[in-house]
Amino acid sequence: MFRNLALPPTRGTLGWLLQLAYTTLRLFGQNGLQNHAAATAFYFLLSATPLLLLLSYALQLLGSIAADSVPATILMAALYDQMQLENLAALGFIARQTQLAASGVGLLTLVLSSRWLVNAVQGAFGIIFPSPSKRNLVVSWVLPLIILPVLFLLMGIAALAQVTLSFLAQNNFIGTGNAQVLQALNSLFAFAMVWTLLFAAYWRLPRRRASARVAAAFALGASMSLGLLLMLFSTFFKLENYNSLYGALGGVVFVLIGAYFSFLLLYLWAQALYSYGKADITALEKLFLAGSGKGTGKVEAYIFGDIQRLLEIYGQVLPAGHTLIEEGDDSRTAYFLHAGRARVYKNTPDGPRHLGELNEGQLFGEMAYLLNEKRTATVVAETEITVLALPPQIMEELMRHSAPLSRRIIDTLCQRLERMNLANPG
Template identity: 55%
Template sequence: MAEAKTPTPRRNRLDWLMQTAWTTWRLFSKNELFNHAAAVSLYFLLSAAPLVMLTLYATNLLERWAAGSVPGTILLAAVYDQFHLDTLRQFGIIPAKTKLAAGGVGLLTLVLASRGLLNALQSAFRVIFPADSKRRFVVSWAIPLLIVPLAFLLILLGVAARGVLEFLAQPSLLGSARAGALEAASSLLSLLTVWALTFFAFWRLPLKPPPLRATLWVSALAALSLVILATGFGHFFSAEKYRALYGALAGVVFVLIGIYFISVTFFAWAQCLYAVTKVDVAALERLFLGSEGQGANRLENLAFSGINRLLDKYGQSLPAGSVLIHQGETGNLSYYLYSGRVALYKDGPHGSPLGHIEQGELFGEMAYLLGEPRSATVVAETDITVLALPPQLLEELMRYSAPFSRRIIGSLCQRLKVMNQAK
């Protein structure tokens, strides 16, 4: 193998970003999240009626209050503007008036009808964040009853507050300086609302919550991209053009496309969050298996060409003659021989030779997997560089990569065969 260069923090960060991006894309494609996004879009349309009914019911209450109240009038105008209710009524998506029990739809029915949407989200998250456990039946039914109303309430409050801030930010009311400050506060409020919802979804929907710090950062980036997407969507997709093309179905098609793009972006960042926690595992798999595990292409070779980050994090360099493992000792570290050559001995470094291990091979994993003391002494015949892997990382590697697990099983069989022949 080529000699590793001295790692630098900047280069390590660049390697980490490239490997995270590639792992995200590979897993996103493997998990067919485009199809999951389409399913969520469809379920959103099927379950959008409860949300629309709740919005209209709240609007009716606001209209009664706004009849004799200036603040109510301001809030009502904000709701109409932020939810584009006039446009939705023009498209015929929602009726002009509604009551809470319109069409036999009660409040409980509205909440339960949204279960399909949440189930679609949970189904995608089970693919993105695989886990062996399952939620309890009672919890799985209780979550939609709590999340959907809370999420709707948070969105409604955030949109209403943003609309009020935008109304007050008119230069004719406060002057240009204060108006600019309120507009900035309005944009920040929208971003914080989306971030809160995104963080809650990334943190609570997976059966095993991801690391808090990574969740905070990735959800912030996801919220920013979702706000940018929602802001720019109207510039690239004209509702009027869809109305001319699809007629009465224009509103449905327009909403479907918008939700689809939002779902794709949302799932892509969720997959990125999982990739952040598995980037070392993916890089180690690529190092151990080379191109045999995934059918590597040029982009993958470029992303995983840098070994310095792994050497800096897990690497150990030892001179010739060093004893890396003593027979009979207890230990749970596994080692990957990056460069050099080691020898195996029975009964100490001066005992009976059992064989050699060349660079590119994994060793030391048998004691951990079998729960036994070290079965041989390992001595460096030349100057060596190894990657010392803690047991939890080895476990993640075996769960993450079936080809790696098969290689581990094959290696164990060969080692046991050699040990039996030496007896």
């Protein structure tokens, strides 16, 4: 009796990507995620500070071992050569002598600050992925005490392997070719580690989770963006410039700026992951508001003007004379009339009574969903019509997502109930 619209699969893809980007940036600004990125970068700096204290103790311990160990000597030389530890020590970031007890203080500070950092990330994700459910109290307290120390340990191992391989290659200990292969493998390991961490965050932190495949794809995009950011920093930003500009605080400023942009990308991709499931809802909202005469801005009208994707997902083409809604049915599907005309009838003892017409741009059939009742009228296609068929779960998402649309639907419902009361005064 009806046929779905068969559109080319690539048609409208570019427009949908534009809608996704617009929805992401709009929600990103509304949620104030740039401020959350700044706060998270600050907590990251607090977490990174005790690492320098622990590094000081590790260097002292490594120095005592290097006297009797060739590998330890090579590792010590690689650290000082590749990471410019002598300059950091001269600037006061690394103590030249550290007591054993200091490592315990640094470890305790690292554990506590890591909890603040993870809580900051969880708070931002709670805003990006709103949900009425509460997180398990034990997990929210225990997870931050474990995840950051483990993460910093893995990052330290990867960085240590990278600088050691670079040092060995420069001094021709293992050959340039072998060192480059090992460096590439180590970089791949570091990338995989970052991707795994982001995948776990994007998949497990939201309380209303996306599929693992979608979360993995967005984690890959975020990992590649972070890699590009690292390349840009290494090319255009130099620690020496910050040291000459800010003095001893130059290193702190450098780390803080890098962390800020990193968390900015982390939250941007997280917001894009959320918008991935909301882009069609936003497009439906703009379409319905435009159809009600409310209109949208010029930018929104351009971005959401292409509804081919919506037609592909929800569209149905019905012939003239087709009964779309039958009075007394239990169906809850709502419809948006995209093209054509339809008539509304009410069954009476004297036969069907014509109540009115439905024209392009009108949303109808939502009363059964809102009131959870049977259909109160019959809708028949007067001409061939194209409609968007919206199941109840989509209407629920729309009502939650858009306050203006909710007000418009409720206002329309009140007007219809008023007309029905006037038509049936008894």
